[in-house]
Amino acid sequence: MERDFGGFKGILIIGLGLIGGSLALSLKKEGYKGKIYGYDLNESRIKKALELNAIDEGFNRLENVPWNDIDLVILSTPVKTFADIANKIKPFLKDDTVVSDVGSVKGDLVVKLYEILKPHVFVGVHPIAGTEKEGIENAVADLFKNARLILTPLGEDKEKIEKVEKLWKDIGSKTEVMDPHLHDFVFASVSHLPHAIAFALVDSLITLSKETGIDLFKYPGGGFKDFTRIAASSPTIWKDIFLENKENILHTIDVFLNSLEKLKDAIKEEDEKKILEILSESREKRLSLG
Numbered sequence: 001m002e003r004d005f006g007g008f009k010g011i012l013i014i015g016l017g018l019i020g021g022s023l024a025l026s027l028k029k030e031g032y033k034g035k036i037y038g039y040d041l042n043e044s045r046i047k048k049a050l051e052l053n054a055i056d057e058g059f060n061r062l063e064n065v066p067w068n069d070i071d072l073v074i075l076s077t078p079v080k081t082f083a084d085i086a087n088k089i090k091p092f093l094k095d096d097t098v099v100s101d102v103g104s105v106k107g108d109l110v111v112k113l114y115e116i117l118k119p120h121v122f123v124g125v126h127p128i129a130g131t132e133k134e135g136i137e138n139a140v141a142d143l144f145k146n147a148r149l150i151l152t153p154l155g156e157d158k159e160k161i162e163k164v165e166k167l168w169k170d171i172g173s174k175t176e177v178m179d180p181h182l183h184d185f186v187f188a189s190v191s192h193l194p195h196a197i198a199f200a201l202v203d204s205l206i207t208l209s210k211e212t213g214i215d216l217f218k219y220p221g222g223g224f225k226d227f228t229r230i231a232a233s234s235p236t237i238w239k240d241i242f243l244e245n246k247e248n249i250l251h252t253i254d255v256f257l258n259s260l261e262k263l264k265d266a267i268k269e270e271d272e273k274k275i276l277e278i279l280s281e282s283r284e285k286r287l288s289l290g
Ligand SMILES: NC(=O)c1ccc[n+]([C@@H]2O[C@H](COP(=O)([O-])OP(=O)(O)OC[C@H]3O[C@@H](n4cnc5c(N)ncnc54)[C@H](O)[C@@H]3O)[C@@H](O)[C@H]2O)c1
Pocket: 014, 015, 016, 017, 018, 019, 020, 021, 039, 040, 041, 042, 045, 076, 077, 078, 079, 081, 085, 102, 103, 104, 105, 126, 127, 128, 129, 130, 131, 132, 133, 134, 135, 136, 234, 237, 241
């Protein structure tokens, strides 16, 4: 099929961070011929995006954006800013302009965005790719190649939804449609909980270091570093994700605490059979992931 990136002629990326920047670089690298505009509150991000040739023009005031040239807007800021941005851009949008996002939370948030933005079409998107780094200075042009991408569309405008899907397919993503609330349970489990645990694990070592006066951070080997890479992620991005997907995250944390208690009890009781059972089952599951 022809690579037309959904046929969009002008794309505005709001938030020139790791993900917005990587999307702009991917589009350029894969041969997107339309114009890419960037908007960010942080002027240094705009400057960097222009230096990297990730965008054609950059703005830090919405009034200055050439709205008549834009038929797709992609929100790529922290998720708790989305509703406010949607309200602010709505008066500027052309009738047929589509709004989409890359946020890590969908659920009630995309329902809210759909309501704010209608009659414009809003298509929720979540690329399952990223790193612990932030900002366009750390953007990666191949980030979305062969990566899973979840679409959580609402409404009936199949044509516009397919255009958004085509754009991501043309930069190499493997797309899949999911109910937005199911999405939030799934990614609370496989992404948000691991981040919460990684942050909490580092916090535990801070506490133990303070309690003992021993700087435990002098000693980590590969295990601790592998396990906690994601605790170096942006606090602002993750604060917003935790709050916006609160109920699912609270539930997954409870389940995790139960698992930890189960292991703790087996260790306390020196129940070798139980310990082996827990570790073997987990190991097998982890090995099956490759
Ligand atoms: N980092 C990941 O691994 C990852 C993966 C998939 C999806 N996401 C999602 O992508 C989105 C962006 O994350 P990121 O990692 O690129 O973050 P980032 O911190 O690298 O970039 C966010 C950018 O948004 C800008 N910004 C913040 N508030 C703004 C506002 N109100 N108006 C305009 N610009 C504003 C910041 O200046 C920054 O340049 C988030 O919604 C996040 O949940 C992140």
